[in-house]
Amino acid sequence: MPGYEIFDNEERDAVNEIFDLNGGVLFAHGFDNIRKGIYKVREFEDAIRKKFNVPYAQAVSSCTAALRVALAAINIQKDDEVIIPSFTFVATAEAIIEAGAKVVVADIDESLNLCPSDFENAITKNTKAVVAVHMMSSPANMDRICEIATKYDLKVIEDAAWGVGATWKGRPLGTIGDIGCYSFDAGKCISTGEGGMIITHEIDFFEKCRAFHDHGHEYSSSFSRGEEGAIGAGFNFRMTELQAAVGIVQLKKLNRIIDSQRANKKYLKSILKDAGFPYHFRKHNDEDGDGGDALFFRLQSKNEAKLFVKQLKLKNIPTKNVPDAMRWHFTKYWKHIFEKSDLYNSNYGIVWKKSADILESSIALPILINSTKEDLDILSENLIKISKKI
Numbered sequence: 001m002p003g004y005e006i007f008d009n010e011e012r013d014a015v016n017e018i019f020d021l022n023g024g025v026l027f028a029h030g031f032d033n034i035r036k037g038i039y040k041v042r043e044f045e046d047a048i049r050k051k052f053n054v055p056y057a058q059a060v061s062s063c064t065a066a067l068r069v070a071l072a073a074i075n076i077q078k079d080d081e082v083i084i085p086s087f088t089f090v091a092t093a094e095a096i097i098e099a100g101a102k103v104v105v106a107d108i109d110e111s112l113n114l115c116p117s118d119f120e121n122a123i124t125k126n127t128k129a130v131v132a133v134h135m136m137s138s139p140a141n142m143d144r145i146c147e148i149a150t151k152y153d154l155k156v157i158e159d160a161a162w163g164v165g166a167t168w169k170g171r172p173l174g175t176i177g178d179i180g181c182y183s184f185d186a187g188k189c190i191s192t193g194e195g196g197m198i199i200t201h202e203i204d205f206f207e208k209c210r211a212f213h214d215h216g217h218e219y220s221s222s223f224s225r226g227e228e229g230a231i232g233a234g235f236n237f238r239m240t241e242l243q244a245a246v247g248i249v250q251l252k253k254l255n256r257i258i259d260s261q262r263a264n265k266k267y268l269k270s271i272l273k274d275a276g277f278p279y280h281f282r283k284h285n286d287e288d289g290d291g292g293d294a295l296f297f298r299l300q301s302k303n304e305a306k307l308f309v310k311q312l313k314l315k316n317i318p319t320k321n322v323p324d325a326m327r328w329h330f331t332k333y334w335k336h337i338f339e340k341s342d343l344y345n346s347n348y349g350i351v352w353k354k355s356a357d358i359l360e361s362s363i364a365l366p367i368l369i370n371s372t373k374e375d376l377d378i379l380s381e382n383l384i385k386i387s388k389k390i
């Protein structure tokens with residue numbers, strides 16, 4: 001769950017330092033004579049590069065922006081098709097629409113991530129890329145997705161909005177495809193309020209991302225910012241020094257965050273299993289790599305899930321996105337997006353039955369960093385009681 005759970009004086013001091021020490025420069029560039037050599041955005045990018053062992057990182061204003069910039073970097077054009085899974089946040093689709101391209105939706109499987117065979121079936125001659133979403137910190141099947149992408153010569157963007165610190169077979173999510181995108185928004189594992197990062201191994205993608213996120217600036221070392229040329233049109237998706245200052249501190253806490261989430265989730269699962277909890281947990285493509293953001297379980301039917309949620313509400317136990325925010329996370333509810341698209345009444349329709357069967361009978365509970373064993377024991381007792389009641 002969110003890095004804000006463990007905000008403390010370190011984040012506060014990092015922000016104050018900008019005002020106290022470097023003259024309140026909030027812009028990532030310029031002001032060289034008053035900022036006393038403090039460049040927080042650059043420092044945050046360096047820290048991300050080191051942490052995830054990638055040569056290139058570009059900070060941006062959000063993960064939505066990161067996705068849009070990544071699509072520009074791989075040269076997505078009008079009428080190109082980009083495949084996404086049916087279970088993601090609406091931003092994944094919005095970025096594609098902003099790029100002028102077509103969103104094609106493929107079903108998820110029991111992992112709640114993109115089903116590789118449905119992905120392959122959705123490929124047409126116009127498909128240029130796939131966005132592999134690591135939904136709620138559990139890795140998509142990157143081996144199969146990359147294999148299929150290579151076969152059809154598609155680019156792979158990883159939407160690792162939830163995936164910071166989680167892994168696929170030991171490799172950090174976001175570092176496996178062509179370009180990875182992170183979110184640091186208010187609800188994410190590490191938080192800068194709003195913020196995002198793009199990471200890649202390819203200098204060409206990096207240079208395009210860097211330019212596109214900042215009005216096309218070519219980032220020449222020979223000219224001042226005002227004098228330098230542009231490599232094309234872009235937009236303003238820049239991160240501020242304030243966000244980066246918080247991000248640097250939060251990144252140092254990442255191991256602690258992931259370790260606590262994983263430990264809390266493992267403990268909750270084990271006590272539920274021991275107490276005979278009758279439902280199946282989410283199937284992971286790589287259970288060890290799961291960042292532990294949420295605990296999913298699947299009931300027998302949509303109706304049973306509804307009854308369970310009613311009981312959770314009576315006990316003030318929160319759910320996480322499923323089902324409370326399905327409107328934003330399941331393509332079935334995105335009529336407002338698809339009704340203007342050619343794909344609206346196509347073979348893929350708006351129903352995505354396989355996904356609906358899985359999602360509508362599932363419930364997700366948030367896993368917190370700060371939960372104690374006692375909190376989890378009480379939660380488990382309540383879940384068992386509810387399961388016996390319905």
Ligand SMILES: Cc1ncc(COP(=O)(O)O)c(C=O)c1O
Binds near residue numbers: 091194196
């Ligand atoms: C899968 C996914 N992609 C993208 C985003 C967008 O992230 P941001 O809020 O940083 O724009 C989110 C946000 O929740 C998300 O869940």
